[in-house]
Structures are given as C-alpha cells and as structure tokens.
Amino acid sequence: ELKVEQNPLFLSMQEGKNYTIYCNYSTTSDRLYWYRQDPGKSLESLFVLLSNGAVKQEGRLMASLDTKARLSTLHITAAVHDLSATYFCAVDPAGGGTSYGKLTFGQGTILTVHP
Amino acid sequence: ETGVTQSPTHLIKTRGQQVTLRCSSQSGHNTVSWYQQALGQGPQFIFQYYREEENGRGNFPPRFSGLQFPNYSSELNVNALELDDSALYLCASSLGGARYEQYFGPGTRLTVT
Numbered sequence: 001e002l003k004v005e006q007n008p009l010f011l012s013m014q015e016g017k018n019y020t021i022y023c024n025y026s027t028t029s030d031r032l033y034w035y036r037q038d039p040g041k042s043l044e045s046l047f048v049l050l051s052n053g054a055v056k057q058e059g060r061l062m063a064s065l066d067t068k069a070r071l072s073t074l075h076i077t078a079a080v081h082d083l084s085a086t087y088f089c090a091v092d093p094a095g096g097g098t099s100y101g102k103l104t105f106g107q108g109t110i111l112t113v114h115p
Numbered sequence: 116e117t118g119v120t121q122s123p124t125h126l127i128k129t130r131g132q133q134v135t136l137r138c139s140s141q142s143g144h145n146t147v148s149w150y151q152q153a154l155g156q157g158p159q160f161i162f163q164y165y166r167e168e169e170n171g172r173g174n175f176p177p178r179f180s181g182l183q184f185p186n187y188s189s190e191l192n193v194n195a196l197e198l199d200d201s202a203l204y205l206c207a208s209s210l211g212g213a214r215y216e217q218y219f220g221p222g223t224r225l226t227v228t
Contacts (some may be wrong), residue, residue: 004157035219041221042205042219042220042221042222043205043219043221045216045218045219088157088158099208100211101146101207101209101211101217102148102160102165102171102173103148103150103158103160103217104160105158106157107155107156107157
C-alpha cells in the first residue's frame with residue numbers, strides 16, 4: 001500500500017523567511033502533484049512533477065522531485081501572508097495508460113505566515 | 116471551456132438515508148475520479164471511471180457506487196449513510212492516459228446527522 005507522508009504537519013512562519021515542506025512516499029512513482037487548499041475550498045493545482053530531477057517554480061514557491069529518494073520538496077522563499085493555506089502533495093502510482101489518476105495524498109501541511 | 120462543476124454545494128442528510136452527488140467534467144475529459152476528504156485530512160481516492168466503466172477503486176465499501184454517463188458527467192451514490200460519511204466530496208476530471216493532469220471541482224460538503 002502506497003503511503004505518503006508530509007512534514008511538518010504544522011508550519012508557522014514569519015513573513016520574509018524561507019522554509020521547506022517535505023513529502024516522502026513509499027513506492028515507485030514518477031509523477032507527483034502539489035496542491036493548495038484554502039479553508040472550505042477545493043484543491044488548487046500548484047505543480048505537476050513528472051520525472052526524476054524535475055524542478056518547477058512559480059513565484060515564491062519551488063517544487064522538486066527525486067524519484068530515487070522518493071522525496072519531493074516544496075520550498076517557500078520570503079514568505080508572505082497570502083501563502084497561508086494547507087498544502088498537499090499527492091502521488092500517482094506508476095501504471096499503464098488508463099491507470100493514472102488514482103492519487104494518494106499526504107496528510108497536508110497547514111502553513112501560517114505571520115507578519 | 117468550462118471547468119469541473121459539482122452539485123449540490125452543500126447538503127445535510129440523516130443517518131441511513133441515501134445521497135447522490137453529481138459532477139460535470141471539463142469539456143472533452145473522459146476520466147473522472149472521486150475523492151472523500153474528511154475534516155482535517157487529505158483526500159482519499161474512492162473510485163475512477165473511464166469511458167463509462169469503473170477503472171479502479173479505493174478502500175471504500177460497496178455502498179459507495181458510481182456512474183459515468185455518455186457525456187462523461189458522473190454521479191457518486193452513497194447508501195445507508197453513516198456519520199463518518201460526513202466530508203467534502205471532490206471529483207476530478209482528466210483526459211486520461213499517462214500524462215494528463217486532473218482538474219478538481221469545487222466539491223460537495225455532505226453532513227450526516
């Protein structure tokens with residue numbers, strides 16, 4: 001059974017600081033997703049990582065994937081209050097063409113950015 | 116191009132009742148997946164439909180069932196509701212295949228009393 005673990009689960013940051021959220025998973029996969037969720041809302045796609053060594057950046061967020069270590073990171077640079085949300089990583093286990101899309105999610109990291 | 120829509124937005128049911136949730140996929144998407152997100156947890160995969168056939172199921176009992184229609188819209192049915200079924204139910208549609216991202220709908224908040 002695929003397990004996806006995020007840490008930390010709670011992250012309180014000061015504005016302007018940098019931090020990293022880690023996502024470890026237990027089985028082979030070459031595709032990993034990061035999502036943001038605001039309270040009471042649906043999931044907003046942040047990054048799609050489809051190969052070993054993939055790195056993507058959008059604004060103050062940068063995500064990377066190391067499939068050999070089964071590890072993805074979400075790095076936050078110079079945090080601002082608007083980044084406060086819950087962040088999920090999700091792994092799509094390897095499979096055939098019609099088997100994709102059955103995501104296993106981590107527990108989520110609740111990020112709070114303070115002035 | 117319209118996004119993924121779900122209905123209703125919220126509903127309240129009593130334990131033992133049955134409920135049907137609906138999802139309209141993004142235009143052209145032939146694959147839909149349903150997820151259950153309990154409060155404070157990550158979403159859990161319920162099942163997936165591809166071209167009207169079930170294409171994989173998570174660890175959910177048979178009282179959770181689904182349908183996908185020729186226009187690729189979808190339903191999630193839950194029978195004999197239990198208190199623990201209270202959750203946000205999300206559907207996600209995609210083009211299917213190896214490299215296509217899923218797009219999530221806004222969700223239906225189900226409360227079972």
